[in-house]
Amino acid sequence: MTEAAAKETVRPAPARPAAGVLRRLPAAPLYFWLAALVIAPNILLFATSFLSSSGGVLVYEFSLANYARALGSDTVRLLILRTILTALAAASLATLVAYPLAYYVSRHLGRYKLLAVMLVVIPLWVSLLIRAFAWRIILGENGVLNSFLVNLGLLDAPSDAFLYTRFAVILALTYMAIPYVFISAYTALERVPNSLLEASYDNGATPFRTLLHVVWPLSKQGVAIGFCLAFLLAVGDYLTPTMVGGLDGTMVGMVVASQFGLAGNWPYGSAMAIVLMMAVSLVLLAVTYFSRGRGILQDVDAGAGAPPRQPDRSLGGLVKSLGAKVLLLLPYVYLYLPLLIIGVFSFNDSEIQAMPLGGFTMRWYVELIGDSGLIEAFQRTLLVAGITVGVALVAGVGFAMLFAYLRIRWAGAIQGLLAMPVAIPGIVLGISMVIACQFVGIEPGIPRVVVGHSTFVMPVMMLIVLSRLKRLDPSYVQASMDLGANYVQTFRYVLFPMIRSAVIGGGLLGFTLSVDEVIVSLFLTGIEPTLPVYVWNQMRFGFTPSVNAIFTAIGLVSLGLVLLAIFFMNRSAAGKNGTPEWLSVR
């Protein structure tokens, strides 16, 4: 990390009374983004909720009837409650799994740290829908779990207690949430300085007390961000719950969505979406309230992150270490079991996705090569993610610099507003973007999806880069300009090298969020589906196991690339401390 040495010696200067040289950077694009991509869609959504619909056509008369109907409906109230409780349960369970895992990886793994982290991230690159589908195969009556339990003699006959239950819904949503909580928990834990832990031990605290009174208070804000992200993804996803939960997996998103489809009643759907958003906001406020910390870690405190702990060589220590390693493996089994199922079915000689297996075949891979629909959807997904990350990069870095170096009025509020799309459930965001795109005439297809994805990828990028910029000493930029460098040179040779790892981290996270996004895309793609939307359509009509083949290939290629990267990084000096650079965002 090029910036590390320099910044540690200098206390971060406050951003506001910043270097005046960049003051003239125009803030107009910031306000344009805010108005066009955040405020306008939400105002349109809000306005629509007060209209009514007749035969699928909007009637422009103000009315509160939609809200009265939504709030008066037992179904809407029950489903909102069920959706929120289920999402909370999933995010909580995911935290229970991900936090200890992140702690262990952060403190106890040396050169395998990066591998351990990337292994948690890789499943996110395989379509969530396909992974949810794999859970169906695992949990079904003729599924893997039942076969296993019956063979072990623990069950006399296959049980129907696993699939199409609330248990299945929570299991699948927890599964989905773990990587997100893990990433933010890990990032937070990496920032906890070892010196504080040593101090705690030196004062006689047990490891548990240290965890409770030192590590947790310093990392809980980071965990809360992951928790909220997981919660929001779970609230917004109404497809996974129905796939594994059957009728009991019906979530409020399904009912909201039906108003935009069959009923053609956008106003009522918008009102339901607004009610849902209000309920979600209350939960987010509560989480934020309880996770607020006293004071923040400064880089000068944080030091160089956590070195791995020295292993305990006693017998007891070895047993404990072995036990911990076995426990460490369990979350990975959980994360990779569905991927294994997808892999197995990609070689299964049957079009039907159910046990028992047919023979071995390679034909799904052969057909994949000729399946232009699937390949095109894949290319489109990469294109969308690529453009989105590009847009997010330019806008996110630009806006972050504006906030860091310009005196922007109500900067905190504006940052909050820009980040709002991250905090809006997918179903609501999708709907508001549809209304907005329709309004300004942006065509369905790639342009709409890019706009939709940019709304939530850009703030992620911006906040990550901004948090890095705020910790930089502004005098480097000042010095560069004083020495005669122009803006471009200063950015290229001084500023960018110092924020590069934050940009890479933000870009990777944004890419991951974009490639597997299904709900927002579902509303925006029109007839040019991205891969997740294509998969969703296929699951209903015309499924081909080539879908398993493409995701097995994506999973294996990702794994291969990661292993290769780690191999080369371990050979070079960069990998010596084993910390993935892009994750060490401070």
Add this chain to the structure above:
Amino acid sequence: MTIQKTDPAWARGAISRRRALQLGAGSALALSFGALSGGKSMAASEVTLFTWETYHEPDWVQAYQQASGVKVNVVNTGSVDEMYAQTRSGSVKADVLYFDTGSFPRYIDAGLIAPFDAAQVPNRKNVSKTMGWEEKCTVGGKLWGIPYNWGTQPLMYDKRATDGEPLTWAALWDKKYKGKVNMFDDAYITIPMIALYVGAADPFNMSDKEFEEVRKALKALRPQVRTIARGFDDATNIYASGEAVIGYCQNIAIVNDLQAKGLPFAYSFPDEGTPTWIDCSVVTEQGNRPEVYSFIDANLTPEWQVRMTEFSLNNGVLSAEVAEGAGLSGEVIKKTNIADQAQDGFWDKMVVFQPPEDIDRRLEVWNDFKAGTL
């Protein structure tokens, strides 16, 4: 823009996809937002179709173009709603639309289609007489289209689980099948079946009392159903994995697929009636031209229909004799309802989709069913 690709793989993938896409009424919610692309300006020697996958495959269209010199543009849709929304918004300006008879009134009310001139379609003689299509395509005393394809939505079952052939929808409420009944997630298609079960006089125009009966029936059905299918492939997997043994069949392709896997599934036409769809060729105002009618006529030749039936395993509109005469194999006929329709009283037992009295109300009942708040 959905001008179909000429890649054969695209066409191959479309075979099964089409079978139920067509019935996707409301469930294909995302697509219903309408791809507002594809607006086409019409030239006199062009015909633009707004159709469904497997209805007009690229090679068939190309052959027609070469023979007639008329350029044919194909725009595919994903759902009934999408087609209506795009036609209404003017984002797709087609000459011929392909939709079910139940959708006639809303297109007529919106002034989107023109009365159909059957005299310009000599091949109408090939449409199976037993279908009684003229009556089904007449609204307000005027003819609005001609059938192009049709299909049934019967009761399907696993022979190992039932005692013989169930001939009433009441079988779905039989406690014996608790947790093993499958439905599919579409109020537009499902509520008429429930209405038939409760004995509604007109399953598409129910009284308040009948709505209440439907509500009660759905409440009683809830414990029977653990999951609902999102499409026919979803349904096939649910039945194949043993999660369901009986249910309302979205498309008989599900039964064909299961049989092909060696599973003893079958379907029956219950005494109360079987919901059935008939998709018609319908011309818009701008499509009211001779070359458009010529294309529709060409679509009703036995050769065209046989090719479509073989490709999609949909029924087409020919009678069994005409189809066989044109070379459709007995094996294919067995996989469709083409032979069934020749039986006496077949069409009397079919209940062809009509526009529902209040789709909003139907959807609300269905959502209550899904949420378990009935």
